[in-house]
Amino acid sequence: MAGNLPQQECKPVSTGVDKDNLVIPLIDFGPFLNGTPADKHSVGIAVTEAFKTSGFLYLKNHGIPPSVVSRVFASSARFFARPQAEKDSLGWTTPQSNRGYVARGREKLTRPDDKSNVQALRSANPDLKETMEIGRDGVEGLPNRWPDHIDDEGKDFKQVMQSFFQTCKELHTQVMRAVSIGMNLPESFFDEFVDAGDNNLRLLHYPPIPRSVFSSNPDQVRAGEHSDYGSLTLLFQDARGGLQVRSPKGTFIDATPIPDTIVVNAGDLLARWSNDTIKSTKHRVVEPPKPANSEAEDSSDMYPARYSIAYFCNPNNDKFIEALPGTYGEDLHIPKKYSGITSGDYLVQRLTATY
Numbered sequence: 248m249a250g251n252l253p254q255q256e257c258k259p260v261s262t263g264v265d266k267d268n269l270v271i272p273l274i275d276f277g278p279f280l281n282g283t284p285a286d287k288h289s290v291g292i293a294v295t296e297a298f299k300t301s302g303f304l305y306l307k308n309h310g311i312p313p314s315v316v317s318r319v320f321a322s323s324a325r326f327f328a329r330p331q332a333e334k335d336s337l338g339w340t341t342p343q344s345n346r347g348y349v350a351r352g353r354e355k356l357t358r359p360d361d362k363s364n365v366q367a368l369r370s371a372n373p374d375l376k377e378t379m380e381i382g383r384d385g386v387e388g389l390p391n392r393w394p395d396h397i398d399d400e401g402k403d404f405k406q407v408m409q410s411f412f413q414t415c416k417e418l419h420t421q422v423m424r425a426v427s428i429g430m431n432l433p434e435s436f437f438d439e440f441v442d443a444g445d446n447n448l449r450l451l452h453y454p455p456i457p458r459s460v461f462s463s464n465p466d467q468v469r470a471g472e473h474s475d476y477g478s479l480t481l482l483f484q485d486a487r488g489g490l491q492v493r494s495p496k497g498t499f500i501d502a503t504p505i506p507d508t509i510v511v512n513a514g515d516l517l518a519r520w521s522n523d524t525i526k527s528t529k530h531r532v533v534e535p536p537k538p539a540n541s542e543a544e545d546s547s548d549m550y551p552a553r554y555s556i557a558y559f560c561n562p563n564n565d566k567f568i569e570a571l572p573g574t575y576g577e578d579l580h581i582p583k584k585y586s587g588i589t590s591g592d593y594l595v596q597r598l599t600a601t602y
């Protein structure tokens with residue numbers, strides 16, 4: 248091939264995190280959304296490869312404008328600034344519904360061995376967060392807990408969140424198409440599994456907190472170690488930092504915020520669906536990291552608030568989830584590791600364990 252320049256392949260992947268054998272790539276999703284079939288193929292492979300190795304990736308050019316994300320963060324912050332009694336009046340009710348306001352200390356993400364253990368964990372190191380959980384709107388018997396009857400701001404909140412819910416639902420479908428390609432399945436394989444949008448939009452607020460809370464208790468976290476439950480999570484973080492992902496060595500590595508990206512991670516049900524070829528990796532939220540090159544001690548006694556938004560994606564509630572074609576078989580000498588399960592039942596089981 249002397250004299251021929253090698254064809255420059257379109258490789259829309261760079262490195263977001265690389266430490267202790269944890270590699271979280273930064274993937275440009277633009278070529279998937281707008282590119283040629285070859286572009287789509289290479290992005291599909293990259294996305295699936297990331298889910299099979301670290302279980303996490305950063306996505307850029309994902310099609311959700313920064314102005315939309317800022318508007319959701321602003322509306323979320325105004326919601327959490329409401330009087331406690333107002334928020335409590337919109338309280339989360341049941342795992343079946345998974346909708347409404349969750350006050351500080353009510354959910355403890357770290358999975359307990361049994362219920363009595365949850366109580367012990369909760370009182371020792373409660374998660375230092377409050378959340379608002381929003382489900383698919385208009386489901387009979389499972390109303391969202393909108394603040395729209397309270398004031399105009401509440402009406403605006405409802406509109407902003409309903410619209411964002413749809414936007415994220417579409418991105419879920421696209422990322423699952425990328426996974427289909429990477430798993431050698433027809434591109435639209437997952438479409439019928441995710442078209443209902445039985446997802447959960449979670450707004451998170453980690454309030455300002457004295458540094459001493461962490462310095463006096465090494466086990467204190469903002470959100471305990473856990474893996475997510477469903478297919479994928481789309482995680483939007485502010486610039487504060489504190490999200491950490493567990494490396495293959497068992498250490499927790501900062502997943503530093505990268506502006507205008509979404510952290511996307513695979514959930515337990517997708518791992519199960521893929522016969523464990525895809526990984527759902529543990530993560531947690533701790534105090535913000537020290538700025539890299541700051542010599543002076545920060546004089547403030549408080550860590551500022553952190554806001555994030557997790558869009559938990561799930562297969563349709565009524566779908567039966569069993570090992571994907573190509574992930575098991577006699578020819579591969581790989582058995583099916585799990586029995587099939589209905590998506591909605593699986594999710595309710597998981598939610599019941601943490602509230």
Ligand SMILES: O=C(O)CCC(=O)C(=O)O
Pocket residue numbers: 449451470475482484490530531532555556557
């Ligand atoms: O706040 C974050 O960055 C992560 C939250 C999270 O992992 C969760 O709620 O499942």
Ligand SMILES: Cc1c[nH]c(=O)[nH]c1=O
Pocket residue numbers: 345447473474475476477514559
């Ligand atoms: C961690 C978690 C909480 N709530 C959900 O609906 N899904 C999840 O994965």
Ligand SMILES: [Fe+2]
Pocket residue numbers: 473474475480530
């Ligand atoms: Fe999570």
